[in-house]
Amino acid sequence: MGEGTGERLGILAGGGSLPCVVARAALEEGYQPIFARFGDGTGGSQDGFGEGRDFAWGEAGNAIMWLREMQVRRVVFCGTISRRPDFKALIPSWQTLKRLPAALSIVRGGDDRLLRNLAAYLERQGFTLLPVQAVAPQLLTPGGTLSARKPETLELSALTSARDAAIALGRLDAGQAVVASNERIIALEGIEGTREMMRRVADLRARGRIHRGERLALVKAVKPDQDHRFDLPSIGLRTIDEAVEAGISAIGLSAGASLVLDYDDVVAAADRAMIALVGLSSAEGTAKAMGDAP
Amino acid sequence: MGEGTGERLGILAGGGSLPCVVARAALEEGYQPIFARFGDGTGGSQDGFGEGRDFAWGEAGNAIMWLREMQVRRVVFCGTISRRPDFKALIPSWQTLKRLPAALSIVRGGDDRLLRNLAAYLERQGFTLLPVQAVAPQLLTPGGTLSARKPETLELSALTSARDAAIALGRLDAGQAVVASNERIIALEGIEGTREMMRRVADLRARGRIHRGERLALVKAVKPDQDHRFDLPSIGLRTIDEAVEAGISAIGLSAGASLVLDYDDVVAAADRAMIALVGLSSAEGTAKAMGDAP
Missing domain, CATH: 3.40.50.20 (Rossmann fold)
Structure with missing residues (x-):
């Protein structure tokens, strides 16, 4: 008790x-x-x-x-x-x-x-x-690489772009989630929510608007001045499925300020899908948080 | 000649x-x-x-x-x-x-x-x-209110939010367009383009995710460090149709740094649809550019 x-x-x-x-x-x-x-x-x-x-x-x-x-x-x-x-x-x-x-x-x-x-x-x-x-x-996202696979160079650059954009979104009190590739920002979350934004990415990919060579990263970041008592960004098993459908190969979350529901299952699912899952320690600390990456 | x-x-x-x-x-x-x-x-x-x-x-x-x-x-x-x-x-x-x-x-x-x-x-x-x-x-957007109707108070606040968000997007070299209401950011343009973002807003409205009372504004803004020799934001007759479908009642464009194709027809269409159309003079100058508004 x-x-x-x-x-x-x-x-x-x-x-x-x-x-x-x-x-x-x-x-x-x-x-x-x-x-x-x-x-x-x-x-x-x-x-x-x-x-x-x-x-x-x-x-x-x-x-x-x-x-x-x-x-x-x-x-x-x-x-x-x-x-x-x-x-x-x-x-x-x-x-x-x-x-x-x-x-x-x-x-x-x-x-x-x-x-x-x-x-x-x-x-x-x-x-x-x-x-x-x-x-x-136990729901709080730990820092560092959580999956078996570490993010590759192109994924690190996609994670950095997506994180910077997600923080900018947060400053506007808009959405929490962004999908970026190593080349550009792909999609930004408005009121439609993360799930519909991910479906949009899957659709854009199906229509050839995203190239095969583009490595995509999803970042869900806590808003810079967010009250941590509610609405922390979160992912669950369904997020991994949605990421697979959208062709996303790396996922980043604010370490210590986001939630992973069913942690063991989520990490296992990410590993099955060869997705690199990382806890990003802060705006300034991405490279450090991912310091164990290549 | x-x-x-x-x-x-x-x-x-x-x-x-x-x-x-x-x-x-x-x-x-x-x-x-x-x-x-x-x-x-x-x-x-x-x-x-x-x-x-x-x-x-x-x-x-x-x-x-x-x-x-x-x-x-x-x-x-x-x-x-x-x-x-x-x-x-x-x-x-x-x-x-x-x-x-x-x-x-x-x-x-x-x-x-x-x-x-x-x-x-x-x-x-x-x-x-x-x-x-x-x-x-002659394609460059003039400053100030271009339509017969001036933006109302709620629309001014929606235009300001959308413009701030569009400028933030521009800094990220993401999209140029944002839809906001007087209460919140509704949609942000990624690689899908303005047209598909507007369809998304129409869809969110049809599904009851946007209230009747929310006045929506579309802003297309030039990126802060954009080379003005290409890809200036632009609107045309079709944009007005799309705005009507999305329930958007105010449109703002960067004055002197965006294009209105078929100006007379666009303004006439905006007037028929009771849409307030404004040229925003700069990040700092929205209120000034709209100074003739109530």
Whole structure:
């Protein structure tokens, strides 16, 4: 039993597999996980891990009431949210209506600002927001080469370009992911998300717009001034499949500031696909992080 | 008759309508246009304006020989190139083979670097590279509001975000175009080109990933250190149609460093669609350029 020792942990759950991974880790740490499912997470079946309820965005106020009733004090934010809440298009419940001015100020701005505003709001409501990595530190990407194969020279140059572009994107509070080759920037993530950007790369390759000789790298980087309590870049098994389809041969992630879901399986899948997987230590430190590469 | 006075002007023509617009302007200036068509331009029918030949990328050397034989000294580069040459995948002609090391050094790098290398190469071969705007200065985007409707407050904020992002993209030698709303960056152009990026925005909107209330702006900006002799950002009638489909209500272009093809028709189409069209004077000068806006 870890530090949770029976305390309830509210999991504000979006879509994807991360909420379950976090719940599993929370149980191991001695927490009792409770799911408040939002957006892509609604209709999920994480209840094997504890109680759970779906909330429409218009019911955010009800979710706060419910978490209080369930005596939740600490909450963790995880999972994907592909559609942003549109409070104006919803008929909010009374509990939310009372909080509408706050809600409206939360949804303005880029994704990072949105989450930061939401965090500040939850804290004003008396909750403590835990980062995913405080509950499940084993998810954090280590530094250096994680796969059996090290990146080759052309891949190192593709990783560097993609990382620089991803950091520039992050400064704009746009997407987190970029695909580059050793020659040029191929694709940049907007609101479509990493998966659709990867499909675009696969399509461009199928149409001959990317040459066989171009080695492609995907980088998902933490935004320079990102609040590490939420929305860290993450990859999972599906990312490796998508990379294979897009012809990507190297993947870079911010070391210590991104998540690898199902680490052993992801590394095994990368190795089967001969993909070089690296944890990049910082903007300045790529070459150093990859110092063991040729 | 302008300064051309019968001199031949080599039009290195990619796809789209720009080469014809340039040829028309060149004729008016007293030049005799000659088309060397490449990439997307091959199979074109611009010959009403003068002689023309298609060249595969592997025949770049032959094109140079032919232009010399035709006594062409000045050349202008225009039109879109959606596929980059892949010399490795082609069987080059003898004329090109002789120049292969130069050719290979030309195709490395982002689009801007590619064109810059090509320009340097043509100049070493004795040609003078004219910018499109030297032949057809009427194509350059003026500053300020060009449409009947001025941008509204939300559109001004969308234009500013999109412009900042487009400049950041330009620094990376990635794409030239960005779509943003008053709240966030929506889409960034990679190698897919502006048209496909706009289709993506239309698709995201159709799927409810963009709210009705979000005012969208498209900005095409010149890259900060771009050689203005080629590849200036441009829009035409089709861009307005694409903007309408994507639900974009404001378009910004670098004033004096981008091209509007068929200016009167473009402005008329923007007005019919109630689109605010503005020439942005510089990174620092958006508010000033739009100073006449509310």
